[in-house]
Amino acid sequence: MAKSKTYMIRGIKFKKKTDSLMMKIFAFLLKPFAPGFMTDFWTTIGTTIYVPDAAEVDTSTEDQFYTRFRSIILHEGQHIADFKRYHVWFILTYLLPPLLFAYGRFYWERRAYFLQLIMYAGNLT
Numbered sequence: 001m002a003k004s005k006t007y008m009i010r011g012i013k014f015k016k017k018t019d020s021l022m023m024k025i026f027a028f029l030l031k032p033f034a035p036g037f038m039t040d041f042w043t044t045i046g047t048t049i050y051v052p053d054a055a056e057v058d059t060s061t062e063d064q065f066y067t068r069f070r071s072i073i074l075h076e077g078q079h080i081a082d083f084k085r086y087h088v089w090f091i092l093t094y095l096l097p098p099l100l101f102a103y104g105r106f107y108w109e110r111r112a113y114f115l116q117l118i119m120y121a122g123n124l125t
Contacts, residue, residue: 006048009062012077013048016057023050042072044079071116078112 007014017023017038022045027037034041043050051057057065066073082090093104 005058007057009057009065010073012073012080014057015048015050016053016055017043017050018053020050042076044076044083046083047080049073049076049080071119074115074119075112078115079108082108082111 005015005019017027023038023043026043030037037043039052039054042052042055055065055069060068090108094108096104
């Protein structure tokens with residue numbers, strides 16, 4: 001099986017979800033809970049951001065892509081930074097089922113959404 005193409009944009013790895021066997025498996029498992037997983041959600045695993053086809057990572061220039069999705073890239077980029085800094089702790093607290101440790105996911109998402117709020121306030125480019 002061919003390896004999925006990786007797009008490097010501003011030092012961040014992006015892959016199309018439809019090119020990833022792992023994302024297709026996740027989509028199958030999540031279908032009852034998140035039927036739009038492949039088309040509606042960006043997903044960051046480790047240091048790679050998986051994007052829906054509609055993001056057009058393969059047909060846009062780097063500047064077009066970054067400008068169009070800057071808010072989402074900042075959000076997902078924060079997850080990458082947290083993964084690099086806190087590695088195992090980030091994985092455990094983010095992925096544990098919400099009933100067991102809901103605060104973990106809240107903590108990491110709050111950090112990522114905070115960057116988006118700063119950007120929308122005009123204080124971050």
